[in-house]
Amino acid sequence: MQTTDTVVPVPGDRRVPRRRGIAFSTRMMALQLGVVVLVVVLTAGIYGWLSYQRLVAEIGSKALAVAQSVAVEDAVQDSLAAAATAGTTPANAALRDGAVQRLAEALRDRTDSLFVVITDRRGKRWSHPDPTRLGETVSTSPEEALAGREVTTLETGTLGPSVRAKVPVWAPDGRTVVGEVSVGFSTDDVAEALAGALPPILAVAALAVVTGGTGTALLSRRLRSDTLGLEPAEVGELVQDQAVVLYGVSEGVIGVGEDGRVTICNDRARRLLGLTDPAGRTLADLGLPPRVLALLDAADDAARPGVQVVAGGSVLIVTAKRVTRGGRKLGWVVVVRDRTDVEALSRQLDAVGALSTALRAQRHEFANRLHAISGFLRIGRHAEATEYLDEALRSGPLKYPVDFAGTLEDPFLQAFLGAKAMRSAEMGVPLRLGGATLIEGRVSDPQDVTTVLGNLVDNAVTAAVRGMAGERWAEVELLSDAATLYVTVSDSGDGLAGADAEELFAEGYSTAAGARDQAGRGEGFGLSLSRQIARSLGGDLWVLSPGDAGGPGAVFCARLPGVLDAGADASAGAGTGSGTEEGA
Template sequence: MAERGLFARLRFSRQILLLQVGVVVLLLVVGLALVAALLRNTLTDDYGQRALAIARSVAADQAVVADVAAKRAGGALQSHALAVRTRTDTSFVVITDDRGIRLAHPDPTQIGQPVSTDYRVPIGGGEVASAVEKGTLGLSVRSKTYVKTPGGRIVGEVSVGFETDDPTADFQHLLLVAGGFGGLALLLGIGASALLTRRLRRQTHGLEPHELTELLYEREAVLHGIGEGVLAVDGENRITVCNEEAGRLLGIALPVGADLSELDISPRLRTALADGAEVTNLLAVAGERVLVVNSRAVRHDDRELGTVLTLRDRTDFETLTRELDSVRSLTDGLRAQRHEYRNRLHTLSGLLQLGHRDEAVEYLQTLTDSVASGAGPVGETVADPYLQALLVAKTEQAVEKGVALRVSDDSWVPAATTDPIALNTVTGNLLDNALHAARMGDRRPATVEIALLAQGSELHLSVVDSGDGIPAELRETLFTEGATTKLTPGHGLGLALARQAARARGGDVWLGDPGGENSGALFVAALPGIVGGGPDGGELP
């Protein structure tokens, strides 16, 4: 238990090193054992085959066959056997008759004695090869064959053997060579394991497995727990990390490994990623949403790892800001009217106090006619209160900018609208751009005219200004976020938002006439299903 605890306390990289070294050692030991067994068997068989070949050559000698058939023990047969033994460096050459009685033997005292091992196989016409047996001369590797006369009768056997020390010496030599190669392989294995362990430690920055697991849990918790969208790309603009919020805000699928240049993303996002520079609070449009984008380049040890983008939803805030601007404009207009009417009331009070009754009545009549004729730019042609308020506010803004804003005489919106936010987004942005173009244009007086016409539940509107028109280089990218003729930063979203809001309802916003020498630009919008029922609750004409 103590040793196991000590191993567990080692760093993961060292555990891997020890395990790899252990595996290498185990494989080498098992391999050497197999090699040793194969070598021993091979050497035994080799010496047995050599003994069998010698025995066959002795048994084929006609002088030997004649002496064995005549059972002449010793003498020439003994001399011949000893000569073969000396010449072939074998341990023994033994010749017997057909009953196993020795006729030649290295030990002359054993001649005439029966052999100590089984002789029935060769006498029966068979052969024994590579048998490890113990006889009077000790343990040896021996082979046996029969002695046959020319007439085909088996008259004896020849047994040739080598002492087991002979193959053992060769085996030890070969085993020593194999052990040397095994030791070299062990050193190479340990070196490779050490290099692999070092690379593993470098790749994991020295972190342990439990630390990597905790980092994974923390990464998942942070990515999916925050309310912002997070999108990370590598140096080749391939997505490496993203959370669900990023996909929801962008309105597209963001599979890991996908090339961001092939996805339908905002041009501003694409530009920010292509430049590689840090971006702070960049406004971009994605679907119906206005996003605040921040971009940071990621580096580690002077190595560029990619870019991380954070996305925040600013749609609701942008809507509230535009509504607040409309309310503020309307309030400023009402405040100006309040001062004007206060001055008129003071004048009327002074006339009455001075006793000029007839002049007071005439002045009051004049004021009444003025109010009746100046009820605003819309009169009774536009029934929607939100649209009325927007037009009143924009009229006041136009006056402040020296621009005359008119509502076309043929305008007709007889009922309230069903989506005032979308309508105000489209109308407000078109009017803002038209007022700016008219004010900055060369034509005077500067004018903007808006036409509103309800056709059933669909509302058509057009806005034309007296400005200089749309430059040719901007006409193709006019509705792309970031495209603007204004010099100050933070612009280029109005037309993109207007078109997005219109298309979200199945409508559209487009450039009807780019303008030029004779007139300013004309923008047209169609918003289906945005006008409610008529005053009596029935369908609109």
Template structure:
């Protein structure tokens, strides 16, 4: 069977409104008709009573009625037809438009009547109450039909009722004004219905525009689906209408953006970070931002329906762990390449040592192995790498130097390098230092030769301070956007090389310029540094002698050194500098 199409909600609402208006108009019309009818009846009764009272107070009429009542015999009809009472009653009826004006004596005998043939006869309606001295106003049916009549007693000079005056208006005459009144009421009712219909149609159109034609049943389903989707995913959803007011902000979005009670408030008043607000306002498709140490990926799309713009929806994904994992994977890749080179070089050197032993050149082999132990298994092409005693930094920067060499850039270790301890948090150091070195190499590649990158490494108790300079063109003139500031992060007893003292201005790392990447790695590195109580900042934006100089302080990543130099080979004489750090030598003990 074909499915019956249900009436649309807007149509049902329109019909309900029209029915309500019709009912109200009909009720008001009925009430008005009742009130108008009552008013007409009251006016007719008042008019009849006024005329009857006026006639009953007429001295001539009172005297004539008293005279007729005093005559013991019945009045003669032929004399009444041309009498003063008949002429007065007829004139009054003609002048006031009354149906009749009747005058009777104290026995109810007609002394004046519109029908002369009924003169001298008793009236057809009760008269005893009037002759008792009471005025009577009522609707009755007499010889002339139904009418409203007022009966007033006629009194003699002594005030005794001696007759009555009855004035009546026909029902048809009373309600002569009712048809025009009904026409006016009908026009008013029709106008009210027309206005109500137009208003209902406009309201229907407004309703459908606001709901985009979606019916209430569909709205319920949409709310259920929206709640299930928004609360069932880890991604944040932020929806802004065309006026810039937030309409949807699920719990994940509030958590990622660090906002609360955003729904119903303008976008620029909910405390969003500037990068996020700019991205959502501009409607850019893809963007990244760092908020409270989290790397957020924003996918922003405009929303339209039937060509009508409805606003913007931004899907916010937390990519902090992914970016951090990428940085760590890059570190692992670098270290893997360094280990591969070390393994190859170490194998070659072991072959050399084995050859010297086979040739019974023991002293040469001993000297070769001692040199190997002091210099390391790989002779990395890094000027000044001997200043680094930490094996991790030697291998890591050595691997970075190999990559830089492939790009035509020389990586060198600054003469100001002085590291006594050993790196204990290799992942954080690799993430921050590796990002700074990679950005510096990219900047140097784009600069004029000679292309170089210089790294200075210093320690301050458990903190590691590094500076990275390059030969690039320096940072561009981009405005700062609230990045890391020179808040003394590198002033707490850091090295005496002045790395943090030569104008570390309020330069934000977010404005590092295109040659230093898009700023995401720098911002993440800064967050890593701040997590340990350090910071990352710009010392120098660059000039003619060199490019930009970045500095980072990493707290809690350096452990005290167990020994300054490599352990001596068995049977070999100790070399200067082999003493244990913090432990006196034999010579010192003898002292």
């Protein structure tokens, strides 16, 4: 896995120009602040209205209590009862000096009320703050009180709007209503009381606005931080681009947050790594090799090559890049690439290249032999020409690079092993077929056979080159059983040198630690991949013999079910094989 820093482009660098105008966070802050202010104003207004109603009710209760106390005064009851019996109302002059007026005015002064008005049952005033109005009919209806009911109301009379209470005045015998008492307090008193309650209300409202504004500002700041300063339209574009990138590329992509947990994983990565529901899990929980996890813990500036892993019978290359923006670390992007097809194509290309080289050599050899025969004929040596031609027909135009290749009839195996033999011969290791080799049928699964057989042969040739034996060699023995192919590969190397046979098949294990080929590919994956392929077919790959120091080396066996077409025409295979042998 390669760990480098990748800087996320700022919105202005995107292919879609950034929208101008007021930022979304600012508009959201203004909207939220407006909502807070509106709610506070409505709440304060409702609270003020309820306070006004409460004050009106309190003052009305006070007026009612005063009116009730006046209505039970003996002087009031006796005077109004006498007037009711006489059916007349005294003159204004008599009322001014009467006991009812004096009592009402004294009570008005003590209670600081707006008025204390006493009327008889005809609605004529017996008391009033303005003596000139004595004897006149009251300005508001006394019907409720004269009907024997106590009421509290907000009305406007000769002295202006007031909260007033009206109670009936009963005769001394308590059977007849002889008048009413109306006590009122000015609405200015209510306003003054409400004004006293307004400062706390306004203070609470101001505190609510400040608190709401502060919370809105913090929320807006947090939103800008969480969205990395992007506008909603830009976030939507990023989501669209993310879907295009994640699900449109052929590589597997895994997003890992700073906490090491997977935030997103595309379908390709799930298939390559065999993952199910990886979101929210760590890479360790996903079963990735330790060296992949170790790379995420490396320093940010550490440059490391991609890591090869084997998963599901495939060789995968895993790389990673750290993502930062504005100095803030956002996590990693892990990219998984399938290299299995590339490896197979490389082997096939190697085989084609080796065979083309062999064909060029054969062409030159064939031309040389034709020149020799032509020379014999020109000088009249017909017997020598015939003998030379018979010898050429018996040995072929060019000796096939694999010993005992005549026992192998499948053309694919002949071509593949021929290519391998060319390369091993260049390394000074002859490649030969075992004498017990016998194949009936044709190869139907070249890719799996190529991978398993090629890895085993390459390992055998490498072991022979590194071995201490005087004579170097590598041997392949192939046997068929219906559709199953058995492969045995041995060499002249120094064997496994006491290594655990099972440890050889561990991913990344190599007897030459750190060795890498010219393409930058590390050793240690061939046996692991080959065993996975064999087992995926229902077969297996194992160590038959660990070998000895100084040779012979280790012997590996593989069983590959279903890779042969048992119904293929053997004669066709033989004919093709012979032609390939001679043509090789």
